[in-house]
Amino acid sequence: MIDTIFIERGVVNHSRTQSIKSKFKNPTIIEVDRYQEVFNKRSQNFRIQKQNPALILAEKHDNFVLPAPSGFGLASTRNFYFSHMYNCIYDCRYCFLQGMYSSANYVIFVNFEDFFDEIEKSIKANGGQDLTFFSGYDCDSLAFENITGFAESILPLFKSYPKVDLEFRTKSVQLEPLKSGLPIANCIVAFSMMPEELAKRLDKKAPSIKRRINAIEKLAARGWPIGLRFDPLIYSKDWKQLYKGLLMEIMHRVPREAIHSISHGPLRYPKKMYQDITKLYPEELLFSLPMSENNGYVDYGVDVEKEMAEFLIKNLKNYVEEAKIFQCVVQT
Amino acid sequence: MVSDRSKVDVSNVEPTVCWVVALKSEAKPIISHFKLDHQSGNNIFPIYRNDKLGHSLIVSGVGQINAAAATTYLASESGSPPWAAWINLGIAGSMDGEIGKLYQGIKVTNPTKEKVFFPGYRFSKIVSLAEIQTLDYPKPVKKNGVLHDMEASGFIDFATRFSCNELVFSFKVVSDNSEQDMKLIDKMMVNSLIGNRLQQLDALLDKIFTLSKLEKQRLQIPDEVEEVLKQFHFSVTRRNQLIQKLRKWKIQFPNRSISDLVKEAKTAADVIRNIDDALTNLKFDWT
Missing domain, CATH: 3.40.50.1580 (Nucleoside phosphorylase domain)
Incomplete structure (x- = not known):
C-alpha cells in the first residue's frame, strides 16, 4: 500500500490527482516543484526503495509519443510508444527498468488528455500507414488500472481509429475495464509469458502463469484480441521441456482465433544496464549464468538465441500462422 | 581536519x-x-x-x-x-x-x-x-x-x-x-x-x-576474495573482475572452496581464467 504521495504543485488541484489520492487511505502528501527532484535524486537505492515505493503525481510536458526503439514492434510500418507511468508494481528480476531508473518510486502523469491529443496528432501525421501504439514500455499497462483508469480513458480514442492498433502489455490479471466492456478489434491485450517454474523464480510479485492464462482465457472468450509475449526467453538446462509445457498449456486453453500476434525476444541488456542491475542483485542466480558481451550488449550469444527462437517458432507453427509470429530484438 | x-x-x-x-x-x-x-x-x-x-x-x-x-x-x-x-x-x-x-x-x-x-x-x-x-x-x-x-x-x-x-x-x-x-x-x-x-x-x-x-x-567483498587478492597481484581492473566473477561462482557453487580455483594458478590471469572456465561450462540449472 502506498503511504506517501509526492504531488507536483501544478497538478495538486487536477481532478485526476484528486481521484488517485482518494484511492489511498491517509497517505502523507508532500508537494514538490517537479517530479524529477524526487525521481532523479543522486545516491538512491533502487533495491531498498522497491520495498516501499512512493507515488509521484506529475504533469508531462513533452515527448508524449515516441517512436518505438528499433526492433520493437509487430507488423506495422510505424511503431510508437507512450508512457503515462514510470515503473511497475511487479519486481521481475530481469526487468530493464531497474537498470534504467535510479528510483523505484512510481510516477504517474495525470494529464492523460495531452497524451491522447499527441497520439491523435501522430495518427493524423502518419495517415494511411499501418500504425501500432504500445502502452506499457516503462510500466505495466494494466496493473495500476484500478488506481489510474488509464486504459478506460484511452480505449474510446482507439475505438474511433479502427485501423490503428493499440497494445496493452501486461502481466496483470486485473481485467477491468476490459472484462465488462465490449471488445475493440484493434486493441490488443498482450501478456508476458514464461514457464511457471521460471516465473516463480523471476516474476516476483507478479501473478502466476496459471492466473495469467486464466485471465487470457476470459478475455479471449469476451472477444479481445490476445497477444502472447515470450520476451525475454530465459535459458535453462531444461528450457525446451519447460517452454514446450507452457506452449501446450496455452494451446489447450486459448483458442487460436483469439491470437492476434505472438512475439519473442532474447534476454539482452546494454552493457552499462547489465552492470547496474547485477550490482543491485549480485546474489541473483539469473546473473550468475553465462552471458557474454557482444557489440555493446550482454546476452546468451547468437547460437543460444537462434536455437531458442527456432524452437519456439517450430512449436507455434501448428497453433498460429507464421505471419503472426514476430521476433523482437530491441536496440536501445 | x-x-x-x-x-x-x-x-x-x-x-x-x-x-x-x-x-x-x-x-x-x-x-x-x-x-x-x-x-x-x-x-x-x-x-x-x-x-x-x-x-x-x-x-x-x-x-x-x-x-x-x-x-x-x-x-x-x-x-x-x-x-x-x-x-x-x-x-x-x-x-x-x-x-x-x-x-x-x-x-x-x-x-x-x-x-x-x-x-x-x-x-x-x-x-x-x-x-x-x-x-x-x-x-x-x-x-x-x-x-x-x-x-x-x-x-x-x-x-x-x-x-x-x-x-x-x-x-x-x-x-x-x-x-x-x-x-x-x-x-x-x-x-x-x-x-x-x-x-x-x-x-x-x-x-x-x-x-x-x-x-x-x-x-561487502567476501573474505575469500580478500584471501585470493593477497596471493596474487591484481590490477584494479582485474580486481573488479575477480570480485564480480567470484560472486557468480559462489552462487553456482556455494559448497565449493575457492582454493580449488587457485591451487594451480600462477598469476591473477590464471585465477580469472579458471573462474571463467567453471562458469562457462555451467548447465543453466534452474529447477
Whole structure:
C-alpha cells in the first residue's frame, strides 16, 4: 500500500490527482516543484526503495509519443510508444527498468488528455500507414488500472481509429475495464509469458502463469484480441521441456482465433544496464549464468538465441500462422 | 581536519549506525540508552561509541555547517562502511505538531540555498512523516505539517555521500508549536523529549538494521576474495573482475572452496581464467 504521495504543485488541484489520492487511505502528501527532484535524486537505492515505493503525481510536458526503439514492434510500418507511468508494481528480476531508473518510486502523469491529443496528432501525421501504439514500455499497462483508469480513458480514442492498433502489455490479471466492456478489434491485450517454474523464480510479485492464462482465457472468450509475449526467453538446462509445457498449456486453453500476434525476444541488456542491475542483485542466480558481451550488449550469444527462437517458432507453427509470429530484438 | 587516530582503534570496528546530534542534551538519552563511551583524543567534535552494538554518535553543535562538518568528521574517524545508517536526531519547531511527537523528515529543504532532499526509507507504520525546513536561525513555523530545524539539510547533503539515500534519516521531536513558545525550551526539557521517544527509536532501529544488513550483503567483498587478492597481484581492473566473477561462482557453487580455483594458478590471469572456465561450462540449472 502506498503511504506517501509526492504531488507536483501544478497538478495538486487536477481532478485526476484528486481521484488517485482518494484511492489511498491517509497517505502523507508532500508537494514538490517537479517530479524529477524526487525521481532523479543522486545516491538512491533502487533495491531498498522497491520495498516501499512512493507515488509521484506529475504533469508531462513533452515527448508524449515516441517512436518505438528499433526492433520493437509487430507488423506495422510505424511503431510508437507512450508512457503515462514510470515503473511497475511487479519486481521481475530481469526487468530493464531497474537498470534504467535510479528510483523505484512510481510516477504517474495525470494529464492523460495531452497524451491522447499527441497520439491523435501522430495518427493524423502518419495517415494511411499501418500504425501500432504500445502502452506499457516503462510500466505495466494494466496493473495500476484500478488506481489510474488509464486504459478506460484511452480505449474510446482507439475505438474511433479502427485501423490503428493499440497494445496493452501486461502481466496483470486485473481485467477491468476490459472484462465488462465490449471488445475493440484493434486493441490488443498482450501478456508476458514464461514457464511457471521460471516465473516463480523471476516474476516476483507478479501473478502466476496459471492466473495469467486464466485471465487470457476470459478475455479471449469476451472477444479481445490476445497477444502472447515470450520476451525475454530465459535459458535453462531444461528450457525446451519447460517452454514446450507452457506452449501446450496455452494451446489447450486459448483458442487460436483469439491470437492476434505472438512475439519473442532474447534476454539482452546494454552493457552499462547489465552492470547496474547485477550490482543491485549480485546474489541473483539469473546473473550468475553465462552471458557474454557482444557489440555493446550482454546476452546468451547468437547460437543460444537462434536455437531458442527456432524452437519456439517450430512449436507455434501448428497453433498460429507464421505471419503472426514476430521476433523482437530491441536496440536501445 | 586534525585527528588523533592512534587513540581510536578502527581496525576491527564496524559501526552500523552513525548518529549526528546537535546538542549534548539531545545526545544524552542516546548515549545512555546505547551505553556509548566517549572517545578520548583531540576530537574536533565529541564522539561516543559502542562498537559491540555498532553505534557511533557525534555532537555537531547547532547549524547546517556544523552538521555537515561533523558528519564528514564522523565518517572519517569511524571508517563507516557504505552500508552504515546515518541518523540526524534532534528537536524541531512546528505549528500544529503535538509537543513530544516524533517525526521522520521525508522532504528536507534549505530555502536559503534552494536545496531539497528526500532522505530515508519511510517508516510510516512506526512514525509520522513530515517535511522539514532547515533554517539558519530559529523562526516560528507558519505552515501546518512542516517542521523547522537547523541541521537536517547540511547533514543529509553530506551523509548521502557516505551511504545511500535510503539509509540516511532525519528524526525530529517537536519541542515548540503555536501554543508553546520556543523560549520555554531548556536542557532538561530537551533531554526528556528525546528520552521519551527511545522505545519508538528502538522500533525504528530494528528496521534500519535490517536494511543495513541487506545493503551489507550486497556490497561487502567476501573474505575469500580478500584471501585470493593477497596471493596474487591484481590490477584494479582485474580486481573488479575477480570480485564480480567470484560472486557468480559462489552462487553456482556455494559448497565449493575457492582454493580449488587457485591451487594451480600462477598469476591473477590464471585465477580469472579458471573462474571463467567453471562458469562457462555451467548447465543453466534452474529447477
